[in-house]
Amino acid sequence: MAAVHLTRPSFTLSRSLLAAFIISPLLTGCLSSDSGGSDNDTSTGKVNALGVSGLTYQTASQSGKTNTEGQFQYYPGETLSLWVGDLPIAEGVPAQEWVTPLEFFPDIRALLQIPSVDAEGLSTHTITEQQLINRVPVTNLTRFLIALNWTESVREGEGIEIRDRVIKQLNAALPKLTGPIDFGVSQTEFDATGSTPSPANQLLAEICFYPAGNELCEEPPTEADIDSAPERPENEDDWDPDVEYKQDLRAKKQRIIEAARSMEEFDAENARDYLKRELTKITITIGNRFYLDNHTAKHSVSDTSNKRVKIQRIGDGVEIADMDALTTRPQDVVLHSYSAQMAEVEYYVGGPVDGESEIVISFLPENTYRWVRKTLRVVITN
Incomplete structure (x- = not known):
């Protein structure tokens, strides 16, 4: 790029509105599986700053699962596809050191290449990012990934962990859904409950986020089960520890119902805050170089x-x-x-x-x- 020269004593600078976009030549190679650290000449990328582990990924030459750090392997110039189990969440994403949900959607990804101008008149990407994280597909997808985290919230300083147990249940539930999971629909439609729950909520209802064998992973007692159970005696000395009384089954049913996750529990603003933290950390890491x-x-x-x-x-x-x-x-x-x-x-x-x-x-x-x-x-x- 040519130098910008200012004639004394002028203080007005010309500016470029769009950086040159350079695509490296596509490197060919045999398809291999490598979800750990790079022990060859591939590059290592990462989903978000602190990682999303357990995603299936594929490039032209590499495939595997993102490791505990959320890392994947690629050659420069390749594109990346991502799945949660058998559920596709991104395709054709330019593989690079970091990818975030902002780059999962082609139209939003294109807008990232256009810098904003701050109050000082300087180019910046942060204003553009802050605007784009409010886009409905980004918010829905980010909330969905957080909902699949093993713990119910993603603490500051932690990445998203999608365990094999969650993925197995997700894959078993996918064929039963009444429709595809569409991140582009409104949040109201994406979070629908009641008699016609959204596909995302149908999926979450089939996943237990507790170890196998935990009581909370059982089917809740039916009303018939509860009605047929004996009443608990008034005198505690008469209680039989081997008998499940009506009161026990009602309490068990409530615990199981409350343990199930639903999309409306995952606040859009909290998801945006999570994504802001991830984007800021990437910017700081690059800046420190x-x-x-x-x-x-x-x-x-x-x-x-x-x-x-x-x-x-x-x-x-x-x-x-x-x-x-x-x-x-x-x-x-x-x-x-x-x-x-x-x-x-x-x-x-x-x-x-x-x-x-x-x-x-x-x-x-x-x-x-x-x-x-x-x-x-x-x-x-x-």
Whole structure:
């Protein structure tokens, strides 16, 4: 990308609206199964920042289950398909270091490539993400995955764990559903209960999230069972520990009913909060790989030559697809130019002694839609 040059003393920067999208050549290979760590030349990807374990995945060359960290193997340029057991939840997703539910739907995935502009006038992906997580398919799918977690909630700092026991019950229930599970329907339709429960709720009703043999996995006692049971004697000394009384069966039925999960228990706002945490963690992880070669720069008021700050990457070369930059006090520190190709910003001081400014750099690393932001503090001295 060509460098952006600013003619002194202009402070208006041109910007690119859309980063170049580069698709690596598709690598061929024999289909293999590898759901653990990478012990060959494949790359390792992850579903969400903290992982969704137990998903079946397939690329052109790799297949298996996401491991306890939610990881999968792939070659750059491949696409990824995902299932929960026999239930497909995504296909044709570009395989990469991280994939999230925002990328499971083609129309939403395309919008991720278009950055938003924040209050400072810099490009950012976070505003776009925050808007897209409100889309109904994303919310329904995220809630559904949380509903399949072994525990009833996903605590902060934990990933989603979909156990084999859950998947076996899910697969057994799928043929019995009255219709397909459609994440694109309204939340009201997706959560329907009563005499015509939604397919998602039909599925959850068939899954017990307790170990095999647990009482809560049994069929609840019928009213006929309860009616035919004896009444519990008033005198506790007369109770027989080997007899299930009416009161016992009613309590057991209630426990089993309350143990069953239903989609309306999984709040949309909580699901969005979970997804926000996952997206933020990915952004922070990517951002931590980059740094400026200086955090604070001090320059004499008499030295008005162009200065340079470069973007560096820990342990690797820097490849930048796009870049924005600004100076917060252009009367003190003037932006001269910036270049994504060179991964650098040039500036010069133009203010008095003790004047200072921050140069804010927003840049887009290659092979991601996520923008990274770094800041240089510039101080003018004698």
